Amino acid sequence: MIRADLHVHSCLSPCADITMVPGAVCSKAKQEKIDVLSICDHNSCENLDAFEKACGAIFLPGVEVTSKEEVHVLAYFPSVGKARKFCEVLNAYLPKVHLDPEVLGYQLLVNEKDEFLSIKEEYLLVAADLSVGEIVRLILGHGGVPAYAHVDRQFGLLYQLGMFPPNDEVRFAEVRTKDGWQKVLRAGYIPLTSSDAHRIDEIGCRYTRFDLDVKNTEEFFNFLCAPDRSKVLTIWD
Numbered sequence: 001m002i003r004a005d006l007h008v009h010s011c012l013s014p015c016a017d018i019t020m021v022p023g024a025v026c027s028k029a030k031q032e033k034i035d036v037l038s039i040c041d042h043n044s045c046e047n048l049d050a051f052e053k054a055c056g057a058i059f060l061p062g063v064e065v066t067s068k069e070e071v072h073v074l075a076y077f078p079s080v081g082k083a084r085k086f087c088e089v090l091n092a093y094l095p096k097v098h099l100d101p102e103v104l105g106y107q108l109l110v111n112e113k114d115e116f117l118s119i120k121e122e123y124l125l126v127a128a129d130l131s132v133g134e135i136v137r138l139i140l141g142h143g144g145v146p147a148y149a150h151v152d153r154q155f156g157l158l159y160q161l162g163m164f165p166p167n168d169e170v171r172f173a174e175v176r177t178k179d180g181w182q183k184v185l186r187a188g189y190i191p192l193t194s195s196d197a198h199r200i201d202e203i204g205c206r207y208t209r210f211d212l213d214v215k216n217t218e219e220f221f222n223f224l225c226a227p228d229r230s231k232v233l234t235i236w237d
Helices: 022-031 048-054 080-091 132-141 157-161 178-186 217-225
Strands: 002-008 036-042 062-066 072-076 108-110 116-119 145-148 172-174 190-192 208-210
Touching (some): 002 022, 036 072, 072 132
Antiparallel strands (some): 062 072, 108 116
8 A cells, every 4th residue: 555645836836835845845755654746836847857856755747737717637747758748838828927926926946956946937827728628638648647636626627617527538536525525436537635735744634545566656657547446545435
């Protein structure tokens, strides 16, 4: 049995604390016995290299994309390289808004030694000019696995739209509440629970248990591509 926190932000996300640097995040994940960690910054993959180098846990590269309906979709990839290629394409659909860090929050690029490199100057917490369905297809087209983020709260699919899309290709949906968990199950999705951590103390406060014996990112990602619901356990299972 392994523990996975598949939704953690770094100091690159403007809504996250500037203390969310590789050393602190990875240390807290280890303390919380998190075996699989995924960094999912808003609309960017630029801190993934640093976290992959710093973290000892199985590291799953990710990104949290905002659709034009203001719905958040998580994307998971088998490697940082594939994630970055996805983000390069995604970037063409993002409006260019200049960042005022004192108003909108700092977006810090760091290395694996927690050293500050630069400030990302284009605001990341924006909606891409893509629908939810178009984002899902873009993720799948780049070899990724999509998951609906926090469906039962603001910027989640159910909260924003009130329904799941019919006949889509998404298998996973992240939930925050038991009511959300029940709705996800009834709709035929596999529920995930993650911290959506924006501060160090939030890492591992929620996690998903996987009844697996995997030793690396490739094996874990392969399971996500062909999941077995019985091996994915939340606090309500």
